[in-house]
Amino acid sequence: MKLFEPLNVAGMVIPNRVMVPAMVTRLSGEDGLVNKDIIDRYVRYARGGAGLIVIEAMAVHHAKSGPLLRSSDDQFVPGLSDLVRRIHGTSDSKVVPQIIHFMKVAKSGWRQTVDMLSLAEIDRIVEEFGDAVVRARTAGFDGAELHSAHAYTLASFLSRANPRMDDYGGDTLEGRLRLIGRIFGNIRRKVGDDFPVGVRFLADEFIKDGYTVNDAKLIGLRLAQLGAAYLSLSVGGKFEDAVHVPGQVPYPYTGYSGDRCMPGDWYPAMPHVQFSAEIKTFIMAHGFNTPVATAGKISNPDDAERLVATGAVDIVGIARGLLADPDWPNKVRHGEFDRIVKCDYCNVCKHLDGTHSRVICALWPQGSLQAPPDDRSSEAPRWSAEGANLTATMGEGKATLKWNKAAGAARYDVCRTDPLGNVEIADAVKVTRWEDHGLLAGMPYRYHVCAYGAAGQGGTTSNTVTVSLPMLNLAAHA
Ligand SMILES: Cc1cc2nc3c(=O)[nH]c(=O)nc-3n(C[C@H](O)[C@H](O)[C@H](O)COP(=O)(O)O)c2cc1C
Structure with a gap:
């Protein structure tokens, strides 16, 4: 299968095209340190055979948040190195951290927006991303991924809802692109050209007056020109249409854009892949071969293979499906499609994330913090002589x-x-x-x-x- 052919991503050779996209686990404490539960979660993906593992969003700055990994200081490097060592010691999966900057949100529903940031604060964000990439390299990661999607700072600059009136302002596309351009320049100064840095961004914001694939194609082209190692497409997940529950910090996956980001069981399969394919075609037409990854309700192995084999995209991101069954890649490689624990898109994992509870899959055995091992010795379930009597x-x-x-x-x-x-x-x-x-x-x-x-x-x-x-x-x- 083409899905299991290796791919050279700006020098990082991923052994196959199956990616675990970033998925916050809430397994770390508020201290932001890697712990055993985090290691177990990601080693499990490595054992299951994913080609590229993107470690959940980790903060490049010190701002307060719930349980979240951090790469905002050198004190986090030893734990991150340990995580990388354990993954590399398990399989040939490649591993990158997703690095994130977010702004303040309050239980009252108030939230900081990009127009509230001073120029000095913007300069600091540029440095923080650069420093976090340096730490990723020091920790032994194979690359890094900038989180420029959903409700977070970099995506809010790219957004058509960016309310700034200055050089970083929302009234021109170039203004919206200025910050990410500066960040790439700074990263290159700090780590050189040979460390792959990919970007996750939105193919469609899915908010009223937000940007659509028309802008996303141009954003993708600019990122390719800036030397992004890969482009990973997501959609939606914005604060603009989030439902605010009084007394709770707004969660950007509660409105329509949130539904689109993590489409539930009532959505058809693969509702966004056409956007990723359009973006790939566009950047290729402009002379760039930057690999494109997509995600969103992809779980059927034949669909995944078709996406890669037809060249629609280069990498298939499977988030909730791999949470449900981290062995999906190995099972598919061995043709054991019917042994896959299939995600039913109930979104219990999303709700756990929203309440800052430890993220698990509802299909795992009761009380499990990790997916069960791929146990081939235990017997298959059987109905008694009476049968199922459905x-x-x-x-x-x-x-x-x-x-x-x-x-x-x-x-x-x-x-x-x-x-x-x-x-x-x-x-x-x-x-x-x-x-x-x-x-x-x-x-x-x-x-x-x-x-x-x-x-x-x-x-x-x-x-x-x-x-x-x-x-x-x-x-x-x-
Ligand atoms: C529990 C949970 C946590 C997530 N955390 C992140 C994250 O840290 N960064 C990110 O870019 N996307 C995050 N996502 C979005 C996923 O990466 C993915 O884009 C989305 O779930 C759609 O893919 P799927 O249908 O294969 O699950 C998260 C999704 C879930 C369910």
Whole structure:
């Protein structure tokens, strides 16, 4: 598979095209230091075979925040070195830290915006990013990634909502690009040209009057001209439309732009890849071969392969899918698609991040802080002689499915086949009951349930049931 071919990213050779995009874990303390839980989380991704691991956002400055890693001082380097050493000692995965600057937010809902920063503060941000890249190099990372996406400082300068009126101002694209240009210049002065520095930025802000792919193509081209090692595209995740819960610090993934950033189970697969492909085509047409990474509800191995094989993008970012199953790359490489613990995009992980709680996946066994090992010795779950006895009861516009427990099952995938024969995994649950609220009356739907062990063993299939909601009298509704 093309997905498992290596790629040279400005001198950093990643062994395959599967990337763990940055995902805050809330496993560190407020001290910002690497600890055992952090190491265990990332070694697990290395063991699972990801080509590029982007370590969660770590602050380049000292501002107060919840639990978050930091690279704002030399005191953080030994812990970061240890993390890198452990990852490199586990596999040939490459590893870069995502480095972030954020502004102040308050429980009242007030937040600092870029127009409140003085020129001296901007100068300091330039130095802080440069210093953090120096520390990344000292710690042994293979490169670094600038976080210029979502609700954070660099993205707020790039934004069409940038309210500054000076040289860094929002009324011109060049004004919006000035800070990131200065940061690249400073990084090159401090670490030279041979340390790969990629950038994560937005393909679409997904806020009213925000920028779209039209600007993103130009931003991508400028970043390529500045020597970015790779471009990693995300979308949305802004404060502008965040829902403020009184007494809580605003969380930028609560509004529509937040939905787009971490699309939930009601979204179609891969809702943003076309933007990344457009950006790649545009920068290539201008003579740049800078690798482009995309992310957003990619989980099907055939989809991932197609994205890379067709040249739409170079690297496939899988965040929640790899949280659910860090062994996704190895399982796909070995053709074991049906052993993957498939993310159901329930977004429990996102809610844990929002409440500064330790981020886990709801599909892991109860109480686990890390994904279970890929245990091939334990037996696949089995139904007793009575079988699964899957039943479906219709009523009040929905179907209620129930089935028997299978011995050794950690979760069940509920599969639904529509009248055209398309099978989708409608949900992944740990209980033996599920309701389908999305039925169109008059259409036959077929269900079966698959039982899996904690590491994805099994896939034992239940009996099949077919149901159809009675057709409404449409004339009576006219
Ligand atoms: C719990 C959690 C934490 C995240 N933290 C970061 C982060 O630190 N930096 C970042 O750029 N994106 C972050 N993201 C966004 C992901 O990198 C990714 O873009 C998004 O989840 C969509 O990809 P997916 O559908 O494969 O999950 C986070 C997402 C989740 C669910």
